[in-house]
Structure formats: C-alpha cells, structure tokens
Amino acid sequence: MTPIVTRFAPSPTGYLHAGNYRTAVFAYLSAKHSGGKFIVRIEDTDVARSSPEYEASIFETLTWLKLSPDETYRQSEHRPRHRELLEKLVKDDTAYVSKETPQAPGDREEVIRFRNPGGTVTFMDIIHGEITTDITDLGDFIIARSFDEPVFHFAVVVDDADEGVNHVIRGGDHISNTARQMLIQQALGLPMLLYAHLPLIFGDNHKKLSKRSGAKPLSEYRDQGILPEAMLNYIAFLGWNPGDKREYLSREELIEAFGLSRVQKGSAIFDEVKLLSVNQHWMRKLSDDDFLAHLKVGHRMSDFYAEQLRKAVPLLKERAHTFAEAREMLSGELSCLFNESILDRALLVAKELPKRVGMTKLALESLLGAIQSLPESLSTEAVKEALMPLGNAEEAKGKGGRGAVLWPLRYALSGQERSPDPFTLVAILGKEVALARIQKAIGILGE
RNA sequence: GGCCCUAUCGUCUAACGGUUAGGACGCCGGCUUUUCAAGCCGUUAAUCCGGGUUCGAUUCCCGGUAGGGUCACCA
Numbered sequence: 001m002t003p004i005v006t007r008f009a010p011s012p013t014g015y016l017h018a019g020n021y022r023t024a025v026f027a028y029l030s031a032k033h034s035g036g037k038f039i040v041r042i043e044d045t046d047v048a049r050s051s052p053e054y055e056a057s058i059f060e061t062l063t064w065l066k067l068s069p070d071e072t073y074r075q076s077e078h079r080p081r082h083r084e085l086l087e088k089l090v091k092d093d094t095a096y097v098s099k100e101t102p103q104a105p106g107d108r109e110e111v112i113r114f115r116n117p118g119g120t121v122t123f124m125d126i127i128h129g130e131i132t133t134d135i136t137d138l139g140d141f142i143i144a145r146s147f148d149e150p151v152f153h154f155a156v157v158v159d160d161a162d163e164g165v166n167h168v169i170r171g172g173d174h175i176s177n178t179a180r181q182m183l184i185q186q187a188l189g190l191p192m193l194l195y196a197h198l199p200l201i202f203g204d205n206h207k208k209l210s211k212r213s214g215a216k217p218l219s220e221y222r223d224q225g226i227l228p229e230a231m232l233n234y235i236a237f238l239g240w241n242p243g244d245k246r247e248y249l250s251r252e253e254l255i256e257a258f259g260l261s262r263v264q265k266g267s268a269i270f271d272e273v274k275l276l277s278v279n280q281h282w283m284r285k286l287s288d289d290d291f292l293a294h295l296k297v298g299h300r301m302s303d304f305y306a307e308q309l310r311k312a313v314p315l316l317k318e319r320a321h322t323f324a325e326a327r328e329m330l331s332g333e334l335s336c337l338f339n340e341s342i343l344d345r346a347l348l349v350a351k352e353l354p355k356r357v358g359m360t361k362l363a364l365e366s367l368l369g370a371i372q373s374l375p376e377s378l379s380t381e382a383v384k385e386a387l388m389p390l391g392n393a394e395e396a397k398g399k400g401g402r403g404a405v406l407w408p409l410r411y412a413l414s415g416q417e418r419s420p421d422p423f424t425l426v427a428i429l430g431k432e433v434a435l436a437r438i439q440k441a442i443g444i445l446g447e
Numbered sequence: 448g449g450c451c452c453u454a455u456c457g458u459c460u461a462a463c464g465g466u467u468a469g470g471a472c473g474c475c476g477g478c479u480u481u482u483c484a485a486g487c488c489g490u491u492a493a494u495c496c497g498g499g500u501u502c503g504a505u506u507c508c509c510g511g512u513a514g515g516g517u518c519a520c521c522a
Contacts, residue, residue: 009522010522011521011522013521013522043521043522044522046521046522049521050522100520102520104519104520106520107520108520111520128452128453131452132451133450133451134449134450137449137450137518138518142519142520144520145520146520149520151520151522152521152522153522155522156522171516172451172452172453172515172516173515173516173517174516174517174522175451175516176450176451176452176516176517176518197452199453200515200516202515206514206515207515207516208515208516234459237459237460238459239460240460241459241460243461245469245470247470247472264460265452265454266452266453266454267453267514267515267516268458268460269458269459271458271459271472271473273458273472273473274458274472274473275472276472277471277472277473278472315484317485318486319484319485320484329484384480387480388480391480402480402481403481403482404481406480406481406482407481407482411482414482416482416483417482418482418483419482419483419484420482420484421480421482421483421484422482423480
C-alpha cells in the first residue's frame, strides 16, 4: 500500500471540538496505518479571524490527545509561494483581477477571480464513490482578496501540493468545495489528490457539531477527567469499526486495524453517555499509581489521608466514570473513609429507633467482639468470613435477616445512606477506627 | 429554494443477495454481601415508504419521503 500523506488543517478561529478532532483522528490513523505522514497545517489565511491563542489551544489539545504531527505548517508562512502562483494564473489568464463593488465592510475594490470553464466536475471519493458537481452556477469564484491574500481554496491546493499531500481526508462539509479546488489544481498543473470526505458528527440537535452550535471544547473533557485513550477509542468508533467484535482498542490497535474502507457514509451522533462508559473502561485499566496521578488531589495531604486514598482506588475504579466524578465521591459517598466526624446521630437514630433499638444495639455489640478478634491486617475477604456468620445467624432467626446486623454495621461505619459494603469498610478503616465508630454508635443508641 | 450527501434498535454499529437481522452503550427487570456502585442473567427495541431486478432483497436499480451539508472577499 502506498503511504498516505495527509493533513489536518484547522483554522485558528476557535478551539478544537469533537467534530474537528474526529477528522484529525481519522487522518492520523490513516497516515499511521499506512506508514505515511500526518501533517498539521494551521490555516490562518484569514488574518482578521485568526488568533495565536486559538492556535496555541489547538496544539495544546492535540498534545493532550497525543496526536503528534510529523510536520507542522502555518499557511501564512507560504505567502510568497501563493503570490507567485497567483501571478502565474493571472498571466495565463485563467484568473483575472476583477473590479468589484464592495458589498460588505472589509470587501475590496479589486479581487482575483478564477475563470470558470463551466460544466461538471467528477471525482472519486474513497468513502462515497463518484461525486459529480455542476460548477456553472459557481460563476467566476474568488481565489484571492489580493496577491498577498489568497483565499482558502487557493492556499489549500498550493500547500497540499508543496507539502507532498496525497490524500485529503476532511469533513463532508467540504464536498462542495472539492470541484473548485480541483479546477485550481488543474490550472496550476498540480497532481491529482485522493479524497475521503468523512461523514459529519452531529450533536443532540442532529446538526453538525460546531462551536456555534455549542460543541464543547475538548479541553472541557480533559478537565472532566476523560482519558485521551478513551476519547480516541470512542471517536474512532464513531463512523468506523474494525470489522470484528472488539469494542475497546488502544492507539496501537487502532492504527493496526484502521482503514478508510470501513468508514461509514452516514453521519453519527456524539453520545456522551457512551463516551463515559468507554472512559470507565480505560480508567480501570490504569495502574493504581497512574490512577492516583490522574486523580490530582491535593499534593499536601496527611499520611493517613494518603494511605486511605490508596486503599480507595479499587472502589473508585469500580464506581467512577470520570476523574471529576471520582473526586466528588471522595468528598461524598466515600468521605467516610477519611473523615472522623461522619456519624450523624439524627440519621442513625431515626432509621433504627422506632422498633428495635435493643436489637440494633445487640447486633453492634456482638460485632464489636467479632471485630476485636480479627487480625491487625485486614482483607475484605477475611472480614467477610469473620462477620458473615453473625448475619447468617440472624437470617436463620427470620425477621430482619442479615440486614439486621449488616445494615447497622454499615451505617455505624459510614454514617451514610449510601456507601461501600460493610466488609470493605471495616477492611479499609482498620480495626481501631471501626471499633471506635461502632462504640460511638452504641453510645448514641444507648441514650 | 438550487446543487450535493445520507438512511438497520433511543444511540454507535454488524450482517459474499439466503441469519430466528447479531453486538455494544443506554433503558427496564431479576440475582447477589436487604444501601449505593460494580458484577452476572434476562427483557424491550430496528432494516423509512413504494416500485422494480431476482427463485430470494437490509444488501442492487429507480422514485418518493425524511434528515443533513453547502451555496462568503470564513475555513
């Protein structure tokens, strides 16, 4: 297979969103799969709208997502070359300087127009097959505002040729631009390119994802704690699949499996819920150390906190879909692992009081003994083994069943309606803390 | 509106012209260490419509419908 040299060509007029990113991903994957080149070219021909801030943010996001380009260019750096070819076209009379009546602010009195030969242009699209466009009603389209200010269509064609691009992989919204670009290309005697117009990605509103329609900047997903692996995996599967049953592929596996031939024709809707589940998958694959690093909780923490945090990692992996969510859990449903003053007397009493304070107290007291005789280093399994008999005994008696002892235990330890199961709590809290909390609960019940 | 593109469960998708139309995510239900989460099991749910071609169309062709894209001195 011939190596694919392609480019991702964002204009620095906004941040990257999932729509842009997906084009970048498919281009990147195509290039890497074939052993070719992935070029990033900043299309900043529109000086008025471009900004260095956006350019920086684009590269920053690309770096986060690990889509490193083999080469990068800035279109404005090619002005002299654009001018040279613009002059050539005018000299050949395939383009001409045209007097204009400005229609809008910023419009020039003179622009360069391409002589439209009329008729139709047909090209073979890798994804869609043959596409024919009628160019007659395009008229003599503008290719530059002046010799030093080429318009997108012109600059793209020239740059692609100069950079050795052989495949144009871009969003389907460019289909109608292709004909005029090919016209310029032919006039310049440049080599033909292969085109792959990707189906668009829609938002919930079933419209093309765009800044305007409120597509989130990718940086927001980063801040939310979405992993680059997850983003890549999810996006790659929007409009493509490997042809087998696999759903979770790493970067390397994606590069290996990717091919434009399996790209979907129809557009797809970006589904955050699915993204979340893909992210959870990748979070779980992280080592505990890496997980902790991604969690980014305060650098200065007590030894106790650090130790508890480490023990909480398996619980977080089990529960959280993002790192932001994990952080919330740390101060919410998992706070009982860190905070000493979690017992809420009102709740404890309210839940158990009306009928069976006595029973609850008894259950807690028997638990006390059982935990006392536990070894110092605890595993959830060992705790369960030691404490379950108490629950089973209760079960045999009927009435409240295991819940009659398990629920008070869990509640005495967590002080919360929702928490990890009681055995895990004992194991993570340790004997000393567990005993203290149960004592305290007994005290409250005794009042 | 002109031109162009597209059309399988709610969503992402699979299916050499022959399958009980499969999977994943979500939803719903059940089980489990009477919570939450996770896990396991299960249920629900789709070939847009109409014509062809064919022994046989999700699949090929045409028409319709619907959705989308594009019609800049933005990219």
